Amino acid sequence: MRRREAVRxxxxxxxxxxxxxxxxxxIEFGKQLHRRLDDVPFRTLNPxxxxxxxxxxxxxxxxxxxxxxxxxxxxxxxxxxxxxxxxDDERKAFLDGLKDLDVxxxxxxxxxxxxxxxxxxxxxxxxxxAKRPQKEGAAHAFARIKSLTVYGYFTSEPVQVDVLKTQMFxxxxxxxxxxxxxx
Amino acid sequence: MPDTYDAIVVGSGISGGWAxxxxxxxxxxTIVLEAGRPIDPAVDYVEHVMPFQKRYRGMGNRNQQERxxxxxxxxxxxxxxxxxxxxxxxxxxxxxxxGKPFSWIRGRQVGGKSIMxxxxxxxxxxxxxxxxxxxxxxxxxxxxxxxxxxxxxxxxKFVGVQGRREGLAHLPDGEFLQPWPLNAAEQxxxxxxxxxxxxxxLVTNMRLAVITENHLGRQKCHLCGNCYRxxxxxxxxxxxxxxxxxxxxxxxxxxxxxxxxxxVIYDPKTKKASGVRVVDGNTKEMxxxxxxxxxxxxAALESTRIMLNSISPEFPTGxxxxxxxxxxxxxxxxxxxxxxxELPWAKDRREVGRRPDAIYVPxxxxxxxxxxxxxxGYGFEGRAERAGWERGSHMPGFGASFKKSLIGxxxxxxxxxxxxxxxxxxxxxxxAIDPHxxxxxxxxxxxxxxxxxxxxxxxxxxxxxxxxxxLEAMGATNIxxxxxxxxxxxxxxxxxxxxxxxxxxxxxxxxHNQVWDAPNVFMTDGACMASNANQNPSITYMAMTAxxxxxxxxxxxxxxx
Numbered sequence: 001m002r003r004r005e006a007v008r009x010x011x012x013x014x015x016x017x018x019x020x021x022x023x024x025x026x027i028e029f030g031k032q033l034h035r036r037l038d039d040v041p042f043r044t045l046n047p048x049x050x051x052x053x054x055x056x057x058x059x060x061x062x063x064x065x066x067x068x069x070x071x072x073x074x075x076x077x078x079x080x081x082x083x084x085x086x087x088d089d090e091r092k093a094f095l096d097g098l099k100d101l102d103v104x105x106x107x108x109x110x111x112x113x114x115x116x117x118x119x120x121x122x123x124x125x126x127x128x129x130a131k132r133p134q135k136e137g138a139a140h141a142f143a144r145i146k147s148l149t150v151y152g153y154f155t156s157e158p159v160q161v162d163v164l165k166t167q168m169f170x171x172x173x174x175x176x177x178x179x180x181x182x183x
Numbered sequence: 184m185p186d187t188y189d190a191i192v193v194g195s196g197i198s199g200g201w202a203x204x205x206x207x208x209x210x211x212x213t214i215v216l217e218a219g220r221p222i223d224p225a226v227d228y229v230e231h232v233m234p235f236q237k238r239y240r241g242m243g244n245r246n247q248q249e250r251x252x253x254x255x256x257x258x259x260x261x262x263x264x265x266x267x268x269x270x271x272x273x274x275x276x277x278x279x280x281x282g283k284p285f286s287w288i289r290g291r292q293v294g295g296k297s298i299m300x301x302x303x304x305x306x307x308x309x310x311x312x313x314x315x316x317x318x319x320x321x322x323x324x325x326x327x328x329x330x331x332x333x334x335x336x337x338x339x340k341f342v343g344v345q346g347r348r349e350g351l352a353h354l355p356d357g358e359f360l361q362p363w364p365l366n367a368a369e370q371x372x373x374x375x376x377x378x379x380x381x382x383x384x385l386v387t388n389m390r391l392a393v394i395t396e397n398h399l400g401r402q403k404c405h406l407c408g409n410c411y412r413x414x415x416x417x418x419x420x421x422x423x424x425x426x427x428x429x430x431x432x433x434x435x436x437x438x439x440x441x442x443x444x445x446x447v448i449y450d451p452k453t454k455k456a457s458g459v460r461v462v463d464g465n466t467k468e469m470x471x472x473x474x475x476x477x478x479x480x481x482a483a484l485e486s487t488r489i490m491l492n493s494i495s496p497e498f499p500t501g502x503x504x505x506x507x508x509x510x511x512x513x514x515x516x517x518x519x520x521x522x523x524x525e526l527p528w529a530k531d532r533r534e535v536g537r538r539p540d541a542i543y544v545p546x547x548x549x550x551x552x553x554x555x556x557x558x559x560g561y562g563f564e565g566r567a568e569r570a571g572w573e574r575g576s577h578m579p580g581f582g583a584s585f586k587k588s589l590i591g592x593x594x595x596x597x598x599x600x601x602x603x604x605x606x607x608x609x610x611x612x613x614x615a616i617d618p619h620x621x622x623x624x625x626x627x628x629x630x631x632x633x634x635x636x637x638x639x640x641x642x643x644x645x646x647x648x649x650x651x652x653x654l655e656a657m658g659a660t661n662i663x664x665x666x667x668x669x670x671x672x673x674x675x676x677x678x679x680x681x682x683x684x685x686x687x688x689x690x691x692x693x694x695h696n697q698v699w700d701a702p703n704v705f706m707t708d709g710a711c712m713a714s715n716a717n718q719n720p721s722i723t724y725m726a727m728t729a730x731x732x733x734x735x736x737x738x739x740x741x742x743x744x
Contacts, residue, residue, distance in 0.1 A: 060581040066590065077240070084238075085245050122582070129579060147576035150589070154572040155234035155241065163590060164572070168231045170406040172395075173536035175366025180531070182591030183584070 077152035097141025196295020199480035200422025205732035207435035216442040219291030228413025274623035286672035294423035305718035321608035325694035334726035346390035367532035368567035368596040392420040408537025483709035512608040519667025520646030524659030541566030561604030570594035602646030678709035
């Protein structure tokens with residue numbers, strides 16, 4: 001990482017006259033890890049499943065004036081979690097849930113979820129969300145995709161740096177700052 | 184490395200760091216023996232590492248944790264960023280009876296657990312010191328508030344403690360730096376509860392060992408909010424950030440990492456300890472270090488383990504165990520009772536800066552009136568905060584407006600009260616050497632036998648009730664109560680296994696933390712506690728350590744030691 005970026009990223013220029021050497025070393029180390037993650041191919045999701053997960057993730061967080069889930073590699077993050085982090089049972093429940101999404105799409109007149117009309121897909125997911133939390137099936141898969149999409153999106157570098165502009169240095173604490181939502 | 188010093192300090196954490204600072208500043212050539220590795224703040228502190236810099240974005244390396252840190256990862260701070268500050272459970276085994284778990288959380292490195300500690304610092308009062316005697320529980324403390332007050336002042340001035348003066352008799356004020364203000368929602372909570380509970384239930388600023396102004400060469404806090412991972416500006420107190428550098432400055436300090444102390448050596452001729460046996464953490468070879476005075480500050484259970492392993496013909500069940508109390512009366516606190524709710528106010532206000540800790544509700548049970556169900560009391564830690572994007576996985580909806588709300592809006596102010604209650608000392612809660620278990624260095628390991636009793640569990644029930652009452656009094660909605668079923672140990676305030684007392688027949692150390700069996704051995708960490716109050720304990724260990732060093736040095740000057 002170039003030093004200029006490091007300074008901006010930490011917000012260091014705002015509050016501190018120096019960039020701690022430890023933080024810089026940590027960032028460089030982190031960047032190496034991150035590059036490695038970028039290069040990782042999909043290892044659990046097959047191409048059909050990739051398309052399905054990508055489409056749902058992008059429906060949850062679409063590209064607007066800010067990046068969407070796909071462009072910050074949320075599907076790759078979900079694959080990483082399925083491959084290296086989830087237990088065998090959790091991975092199976094997730095993949096079975098993806099299957100169930102297609103099975104239920106069939107009842108709506110399409111062989112696959114990804115081939116449903118856009119409005120129908122939206123209605124379908126809204127219907128799944130209205131159900132009580134499920135441990136299996138399509139509703140479970142959607143809940144998992146949603147939570148991993150939100151997490152993977154907002155912890156990604158482009159979103160942390162350019163959208164949220166996460167700061168690590170504050171000059172002081174203020175708990176009474178006027179706030180108007182930007183929605 | 185010479186093998187003889189004026190003083191040995193076992194452990195480099197909160198207590199060991201203070202022992203090192205005080206002994207070296209009194210001119211004693213001191214060696215600190217630390218079991219773990221050295222820590223270089225420039226490399227090892229990771230508070231500014233971002234989630235995208237970690238492979239699992241901070242969700243933790245689950246496979247590694249399940250293999251090596253099943254116990255340690257029960258502590259929230261043992262996460263993907265900071266798990267390196269916690270021990271490997273396979274190298275550091277202990278046993279518990281079937282169905283009686285104990286969560287023993289440990290940090291073995293220079294700085295010990297002071298790197299990841301919670302940093303909440305409270306004084307005790309005589310309500311706490313007199314309770315054992317008044318209730319006939321355990322043994323009476325041989326000291327009172329007046330004995331400790333000057334030493335709390337002494338350490339607070341060095342540590343840098345932010346806090347708000349409240350003038351409470353049962354939670355005395357200390358030497359406070361200006362605290363961060365309460366946020367808009369917490370201020371309103373304070374105002375409302377003052378009226379509704381007639382001043383009895385008080386929301387006050389957390390008393391915290393994090394500096395809000397530059398202090399003794401350390402920079403004021405920059406509010407990144409990740410204290411448990413280290414601090415490059417040295418803004419929170421740890422032995423690594425504060426006491427060890429002070430000790431080093433004297434020129435009298437030798438710090439030896441990778442030095443796992445096995446036991447204390449007793450010399451029957453002098454009726455004192457002559458030194459310690461140490462296993463080199465890397466070569467696993469045993470060697471001895473000698474000194475005139477020994478401070479055992481390895482954290483309560485490790486210190487007690489060392490003493491239980493210090494077997495000689497004169498002390499066949501361990502040095503310090505003449506009373507039979509060494510290892511007994513183990514206490515922790517009880518946490519995990521409380522409630523969260525949405526506050527109806529301050530919707531047009533937000534926070535800037537991530538305060539690491541926020542508010543405290545001092546104990547209000549059994550202060551003025553007697554509670555029918557339990558003895559002693561509890562305080563609440565808590566905060567009011569608004570969730571950002573983190574609320575997304577539970578927020579209904581998806582799509583462009585969902586996304587926009589997560590980026591540009593905040594959740595409601597949610598206030599949490601989480602109780603921390605006192606655990607009574609009981610003889611049947613004890614540690615002993617497990618005859619069948621050794622650690623990676625061949626040192627006999629512990630068997631821990633400990634459970635909460637009905638007094639603690641009733642207190643936890645009451646935490647849920649009173650937290651809910653406070654939220655209801657504020658008009659909070661969507662109130663969710665919680666009552667966790669934690670094993671003891673998880674609060675990481677384990678204490679009491681070498682208790683202080685007036686009588687060598689019923690206690691392990693005297694009022695100066697001096698081991699009755701060997702007057703040149705001092706135990707000043709949590710092991711010495713005769714009761715545990717409900718307050719977070721570390722500042723008390725610091726003050727007791729400084730007080731004990733003062734006494735030890737005085738005795739050495741008088742040639743009594």
